[in-house]
Amino acid sequence: MSTSQREPNPHFNPHAAVAGWLLPGLGHFILGLRKRGIILAVAICSLWLLGILIGGISVISRTDRTEGSGESRSWWYYGQAMIAPSIAVDMFRNSLKESHADGSGDGSLTYEPSFGRMAEQGTLFTALAGMLNLLAIIDVLYCNPAYRRERDSGQLVLSSSAIAKAATSAAETRA
Amino acid sequence: MITMINLIFALFSQSGSTTLAYRPFIDPLKLDDYWLILLVPLVFAISLTYKTIKTDDLSKLPGQALYLTAQIVVFMILAASALWLLGVLV
Numbered sequence A: 001m002s003t004s005q006r007e008p009n010p011h012f013n014p015h016a017a018v019a020g021w022l023l024p025g026l027g028h029f030i031l032g033l034r035k036r037g038i039i040l041a042v043a044i045c046s047l048w049l050l051g052i053l054i055g056g057i058s059v060i061s062r063t064d065r066t067e068g069s070g071e072s073r074s075w076w077y078y079g080q081a082m083i084a085p086s087i088a089v090d091m092f093r094n095s096l097k098e099s100h101a102d103g104s105g106d107g108s109l110t111y112e113p114s115f116g117r118m119a120e121q122g123t124l125f126t127a128l129a130g131m132l133n134l135l136a137i138i139d140v141l142y143c144n145p146a147y148r149r150e151r152d153s154g155q156l157v158l159s160s161s162a163i164a165k166a167a168t169s170a171a172e173t174r175a
Numbered sequence B: 001m002i003t004m005i006n007l008i009f010a011l012f013s014q015s016g017s018t019t020l021a022y023r024p025f026i027d028p029l030k031l032d033d034y035w036l037i038l039l040v041p042l043v044f045a046i047s048l049t050y051k052t053i054k055t056d057d058l059s060k061l062p063g064q065a066l067y068l069t070a071q072i073v074v075f076m077i078l079a080a081s082a083l084w085l086l087g088v089l090v
Helices: A014-022 A026-030 A034-055 A074-080 A085-101 A116-141 A145-153 A160-174 B002-011 B039-054 B058-089
Strands: none
Touching: A014 A026, A014 A116, A026 A034, A026 A116, A034 A085, A034 A116, A034 A145, A034 B039, A034 B058, A074 A085, A074 A116, A116 B039, B039 B058
């Protein structure tokens, strides 16, 4: 909302928040805010996929340490994990690493770790996608779906200034 | 424009640069020389998500998202220029 007004009677929607964590935009979609849900899904998933495309799957890692510096990436992982598929990617990457380490794989299922700028960019893209999804989750967690649907369909045409004026005139009438 | 063309060529010429064949989403891209251009899609995605949540009227969304993207990029260039100038002068 671009207004400073709070929307009336916000509901607590934990199921939508969980859905939004599983797939960005799904929380908005299941509450009937389909257009917003699709736009959020495209924007956040594109950013997340672009991050993995740039840096490879090694950018999503809970346990790896940056080469040389000894700096843990775990803080980035908390941001990345705000999108549930990041956890699946980390598990997949771990399975590739373990199959290569114990020799059970055919040798072709390894991955090339990213370093330098590409590692930075990939980590930044995926972590920012996660943080943006957290913003979307918080937005959908406390919202009034009926009010939002009316607003999106154009039935609710009162602007914030009109609402403020109406509230002021009602207060003056009461006084 | 030439940089964008070079970036597209770099995206499609990954296979010869690694020991194994390039596999999208598994292996990293070799775009170290073009990392600054990646700022634009990053900022646009941030702007689009923020405006999708914040805006009342979705018909104005593309314009607002592009305007916010331009604002962020311009202010980052100004900040970088100021820091560069500071580094030169001090």
